[in-house]
Amino acid sequence: MIPISPASNPSSRWHKPHEEEFRISDPRTNDRIRVPEVRLVGPAGEQVGVVRIEVALRLAQDADLDLVEVAPNSKPPVVKIMDYGKFKYEAAQKAKEARRNQANTILKEVRFRLKIEPHDYETKRKRAEGFLQAGDKVKAMILFRGREQQRPEQGVKLLRKFAEDVADLGTVESNPTIDGRNMVMVVAPHKNKSEAKAEQNAQRAATKEAARQARSTPDEPTPAAAE
Template identity: 55%
Template sequence: MRIGVIISDEPRINDEIRVSQVRLIGPNGEQVGVIATSVALNLAKEANLDLVEVAPNAKPPVAKLIDYGKYKYNEKIKAREARRNQSTAEIKEIRFRLKIDDHDFEVKKGHVVRFLNGGDKVKVTIMLRGREQSRPIGGVELLRRLASEVEEYGTVEFAPKQEGRNIIMTLAPKGKKVHTQSEQRRRGDQSRAERQARQAARLAAKQEAQAQAAAAAKAAVASDKTKTSESK
């Protein structure tokens, strides 16, 4: 029996990096140069950052000093935004019986309004039984009544039409509802931007330490080169 091997997409960080040397990139994107991995790990600890292997197949591998937790958080936000931008309106379905009482009608109408307010289309189906199929006009009238009572929230995209034992109508949210939803999303984006700005302010204190780490790394590289020259 063959045993499958699970390959992780996560990069190696800190002590997971086993090579003896890495080409180090500083926290602000500056090229530090080739340095012993042990030295790079010490620099990461001093700056309260992580050493992350960003190009494992390079020779030597490329590693960067970053806040890995913040990096993962930002990647999660980007993925969420991408999914939301790709999302399309769903089609919800509500089923009615021809002989529905007023209470049930109001309940189902409430569901239709909620879906339309959420930016979704609604497929409304009247299910005909027995002799009801010979008089579909009752179902058409019921759907027209529904469309009239929710016209503030949606418009008829496909007029009532009989398909087999069912009569079907499709409602689409009105433009203003879509605009309202977009405005809500815009406000949400603004709130997220404000939170991120506050987080950036809190992280500002780390910038000095990061700069010191980069300077120390360059000094370490220069020292290694000097020792190498002296040994020759």
């Protein structure tokens, strides 16, 4: 490999290639990529093709960017020219946001009786759908009475029906299980809290805009007025 002299480019990314930030789980970058040739992807995602590692390093250096190994197991390995520091920062922010969304997710509870009336079931289902639309998980619980505990298959049947009825908004995270005198199942929303909130805000904005346009549109004259 042709060594790249720090004097030719004073950028700190090349004579100190993230040494203080390096972790075993991190991808190889810059001079740590020690293979004869690579499949190069440019900074805008363009496919450059298979080139010698020296060429890839020089192109990255000329752009004052990093060469990052994104697919080490490919033959040859795939590398991309990018700002690795910015990439790591954005990845950390996304991970932080995902943790925040997970922490903000609330487990709501909906309780059923084994012999529930249809209208009561519909009320419970609609309540659960509201929870899921808001980005919260739903804990569906069946409360067994007396000998009903001897018919757990009926509880499973009811919970599976419930899961099918709300499938457009959530998916089963934990299958029906016995918990003391009860049977529980958890349904997780398809959208997290932030996505659900953004969607709700967009719907409110669209409703307000439609109302504003309706107010600003003059009424059409009646036939009598037109005469």
